[in-house]
Amino acid sequence: MITSHTFVALSYSEFQEKFNHALNVISFKPTLAFVFASVSFPLTSLMDVFKSQQIRLFGSTTGGEILFDKTLNHIGEKSVVVVLTDIHPDCFRLFPVKRGNATPYALGAQLGEKITAAFRHPSALVVGSGIVMDGQALVEGIVSKTGNEMPLYGGLAGDDGRFEKTFVFTEETVTDDGVIALVLNQSKIELTGMISGGWISLGAEFTVDKADGNTVYQINGLPALDMYMNYLNVKEEDLPAMGIEYPFMVRNEDGTSVLRAITGIDKDRRSLIFAGSVPAGSVISFSTSPGFEIMENTREKIIAFHEKNKKADLLILFSCIARHLALGPLISTEIKLASIKWKKPLAGFFTYGEIGNNEKGHSTFHNQTFTLALLRKKRS
Structure with a gap:
């Protein structure tokens, strides 16, 4: 099982306090962290904290932060969500790639080559930055190297709805025009997922x-x-x-x-x-949006997906910012159902675009969707 510890902070000082507290109380050595943060946070300072503890980092700025666990249902703005995990370093690779002069398709192809070289049976979580990033071309470039049936989930970073500049980052690298891929050994850490639209x-x-x-x-x-x-x-x-x-x-x-x-x-x-x-x-x-009908559509898909995929250790959600705008506070209804069904921590953010395998199992770029990724450690 993937062991995890989660927390939310509303300021950098609160983040420091909760991070230090976590290191003192958890029973495992964190190896990989997921961090979804408002652009109002000092990203390089956040990164340095994880680097100092030799914790690898998969991070993105957001259009709003999400964390549902046993004690907290958080849908916020100007906050940071942190998930510390004990995923073994042999089971994952992190690849930050800045776009430079490459087209989005070429950037995706470059990333796809890294993904296929990482493991015999890879899967990947991908976050991308850049307001003018063509998410469809990025995905097409990735699958030109990986094939379009590889489990691939993720989203485009946000910036609190400003539409000015977005960022993705590891503990060492941050870019406002590029991608971060967390590549998993699918033979050891299983990645599955679902998408739901409704517009x-x-x-x-x-x-x-x-x-x-x-x-x-x-x-x-x-x-x-x-x-x-x-x-x-x-x-x-x-x-x-x-x-x-x-x-x-x-x-x-x-x-x-x-x-x-x-x-x-x-x-x-x-x-x-x-x-x-x-x-x-x-x-x-x-x-x-047809209003409440999109929640009913998502509810049905979550229930059906859970019937076929009942085991998970951690849930990562990439939900379009438009769903939050359309549903307001009721957005918590569809998120909470996923948390209740799997009874595991659910962390994520509101995106400017989503990546996920569609109903045919093909990797595709989406907008306006609820895209949920499940991580599960396989038994030896």
Whole structure:
């Protein structure tokens, strides 16, 4: 079993106090920590604390922090969530990769090569930073090397809803434009997971005339930014924040669809920047949350997934910030159900995009989803 110790802190001084207390009271030597923190925290100081204790660190800034355990149900802002674990160093590898001049696809391919070289049967948790990061291209690059059926879960970092600069970090490296991969030996530490969406189309369909990767320039003959503003009757200053709540639903050739949320705008070029690719020629529609129905959808999926995967030692949640905006305090309902079902600590954060294996088992980039990853130590 993976042994863990969790805590939340609302300030750096409280973090220091609780971290030192944890080292004095826990019965195991921490080897790997998960840290999900508001951008208001001094990240390099946090990193130094773990480095000084030789604890490896998988970290991301957030759009809100989540921790549900035996004594605490925390959904917060401007806080830090910490999970200390005893996962054996032989069972995992940490790979921080800064993007530099690489495309998101090339960055993903570079990371995919590291993942496949790490273990004979790898799986991975991945967090990415960069407001203009194309999450779909990143995932496509990873699976070009790993195959798209490898367990792969994660999300894009947040920055308290500012949409200015996000970060991912280890105990030694921090980047505002790159990725961190926690690669697990799937033969020793099993990674499984599930995703749940629920957003619905508003009906009318449009065609993307001009796009490049995750930047859309023209829709139905109009500049993309102007078309979006006119349809929803919003102002420039409302974006990109409102774009998280009203993503595009992109219809795929096979009849399935995927959601794409706005993470940035270019006022000069009148373009929209999305968390994932939206190719030219795509048929799109606006979408929105149907309200409480998305909780019922998630509840059914959690129950069904638990029936087939009843054992877990630790739960890591990547939940879109749009779900928090749509449900408000009721967001705790769907999170708490997962915590109750497995009776294990659940830690995570509100993301700007999610990565997870879909219902066909294929690794995909998502928006607006509840993406839950389960970690379990296998018996020797």
